[in-house]
Amino acid sequence: MRLPNLMFLMPALRSPDFPTVLRRYGLAVGVCGLTAALIFPFQPALDLPNTVMLFLLAVVLVAVLAGRGAAVLASVLGVALFDFLFVPPRFSLEVSHARHLLTFVVMLVVSLVVGQLTAGLRAQATEAARRERLARALYDLARELAGAMSVAQVADAVERFLLVRGDARGRLVLPADQGPALPCAGDGELDVPDEVLREVMADGHPSRLPRRGGRCCDLLPLAGATRNRGVLLVLRRGDDAAMAPLLEGLAALVVTAVERLHFVEVAQAAQLEAVSERLRSTLLSALSHDVRTPLTALYGLADSMLTGPRPLPEEARVNALAIRDQAFRLNGMVGNLLDMARLRSGRVELRREWQPAEEVVGASLKLLESVLAGRVLRVEGLGEQPLLEIDAVLMERVFCNLLENAAKYSPAESPIVLSAHDAGEAVEFRVVSGGTGFPPDRLEQVFALFERGQAEVPIAGMGLGLAICRTIVEAHGGRIRAFNPAQGGGCVVFTLPKGTPPPFELEAAGEVPTHA
């Protein structure tokens, strides 16, 4: 009789759990050997059938302890030992009687069947226990994820869940805006190149990378309601088919938790923002009202004195005029301060509408009537410009500030020119005034807010107005700068993007019908 074919052991030897497998088959060999050794001294007293029974018992034992493969080995080994040690001729594998051959065959078949049945029962029991552990672990995971207060806790729960499987490890990778990428139990094999992660994030399809020893690294996208929230990396045995649906379920649980945390964060941030925004705007409008009320009274009273039915004595008239003008100046400064506070207090909310810049300039010139009285002002090229999508109130401030500066800091007899030009993608506006222009070494600083050393600048008080202009122009997507033209004086030039104006259909040509 030839030795049994041991090729069935080969897959086990190739498997990564080789030592475990070796231990199991070693157990089979050991139990069979021990059985033979125990029976051997009692050989004369024991019948062959009893011996067979004891070997069968050994196979059952091996099947319970070491599973199917070991039970097969024990069956074959048992029959061989039985033949070699107990069946005459002893210490030989030769078979003298045909009935012994039948005994061997029956013994082998019974061993195999009993062994397989026992091992099957054991496997089912193990599987049932494993399922129960898994169910409990899933239940625990769901509860922990539902109560998790941070992404770190989510990662921790996932790690513990995967450990129940014993042979899997996980890592949660989230984009930077949802907290740091947190390793659960990262090591070299859980490191995945960024571009692979980004690809999984972008297209939302799970992917799998091979790893050493028949294992693999799963990349599971965390598909949220609105977008992918991250990637769950799982390192596990590649041949575990039951794992795939489990991991999908796991990813779904994790994404629910991550999304919940994300939205809680968003809601909290929004609430905080709303509260501070309300506080800010309440404060600003209270300040605006409280400061402007006495200013209004001051300005109005001085103006009443000046416009009264009886002319004032010259000295009183000059004083009243000074009070009125100073109150007006103070009002302008308060206005600029409040504007700046509003513009700087977070996002500048633009009420943009398509309109001709000419209209905004016209309104600004109307507001500056008294400031520009007696000055020569030329307005050029405004009528030819396309509609611009601008916040008229804010752009009015820009034109007012620029024209007021131009008037204030140039000789009274020099002209002021406001012009508009086509500059390709944008419309360019220029305000040119005479005089000495801007300090050549401070062309950029004049736009800065409360620039240190402002007091040294000969034209004090300029900083705030130009800083407001810059904030507003840049909020519109434009640029602003100052320079001194070669022919003298100063020039502020700024651009506003043209964009795509809305459609406009001129009404059907037709004149007003007359009754004539």
Place this chain on the structure above:
Amino acid sequence: MPDATVLVIEDELQIRHVVRLALEREGLPVVEAESCAGGLAEAGRSRPGLVILDLGLPDGDGARFIDAFRAWSSAPVLVLSARSTEHDKIGVLDAGADDYLTKPFAVGELQARVRALLRRGRGRLDEEAVVRFGDVEVDFSLREVRRGGGPVKLTPIEFRLLGLLVGQAGKVMTHRQLLRLVWGPDASDNSHYLRIYVGHLRHKLEADPARPRHFLTETGVGYRFRL
């Protein structure tokens, strides 16, 4: 005709004083109130021909007063606003106020606004057949516009817009009001149409369209026609 009584509702004593002085110099009798509630009571007693209303009253916003006042009176309302947000102004104008003045204001400007509102109260301009401003003459009965003696051709929309603005001279018309009256209730998305047509009117009827003297812009709010 006796001069109309003017009701001034303003909680600040000094500002009330300034307004009273300005009105009395115009020869207008003045009554005063310090709050919304007091203003409504006083309005019921004195039946004012004009109301000057501060927007920052301690007992409520001006829109509430206007709502209640408009229930029984069509007298013009001039709003004094210390706030710089255009939203508040649009709110009271849409509620039925006629004009607004931003604090601080010049006495002369206040007097001019009051005169314009009272004149409008006595007789609407569009009931007059011919209106003249600058070198422009509009004959509403003949539907003709002449400038410097020569005819000016207006499109139907331009003429309608001109009629509305001239008819409400002195009054601030919000963008929304004008859009609704010229283009219908669904036109509020097309505010650029209004701006383009006002631009046309300025180019046809103003001496310097960039510095209009009659078709004035109330930035962020609407337009005002000034004779």
